[in-house]
Amino acid sequence: MRERMIKTALRIAPVLVALLLGTSVPAEAQSAPAAAIIKLPLQPQVGADMRACSAKTASGLGYAVLRPGTGPKPGKTDFVLIGYIGYLATTGQVFDQNPGTPLSLDSVIPGFAEGLQLMPRGSVYRLCVPAALGYGATGAGDAIPANSDLVFQIELIDSKTAAEVDAMRKAQTAGEGPQPAAH
Secondary structure (H helix, E strand, O other): OHHHHHHHHHHHHHHHHHHHHOOOOOHHHHOOOHHHOOOOOOOOEOOHHHOOOOEEOOOOOEEEEEEOOOOOOOOOOOEEEEEEEEEEOOOOEEEEEEEEEEEEHHHOOHHHHHHHHHOOOOOEEEEEEOHHHOOHHHOEOOOEOOOOOEEEEEEEEEEEOHHHHHHHHHHHHOOOOOOOOOO
């Protein structure tokens, strides 16, 4: 995706320079196919080759290990710090992404929670979530239509048990949390 954007930018750069300088547009730039034009607003899409999973769980959740991890796997009530990209399986349309978000496994769609429990800390997986394990017949606003199969690329950065999170909260409340470094 990034390579395609860079190639497109390099292809349109002479046109932009010519327009800004008031000179004529080079002939090779004039013959660019209409498909090279990026439609606005920019709606990133993920290619079909990045929407497939090579394995399935008993529930029907698909997954592919993109990078193995070596740490512990989170439990179903644990808290995780993840980076992710979420997109529609049919079109590759990206509906959400975040490089580092904390969340509780018991507060996400079933397929997301199940998939995260497969992942060792430090790993990157692709999850192919059937609609029944996602938002089902209700969908999620305009971005995720009803009965949509979803795909997520997830990096499990860190995880904590509920007990660890409670201990951290208590320590913070008691003023025993991490102290700022002295300068």
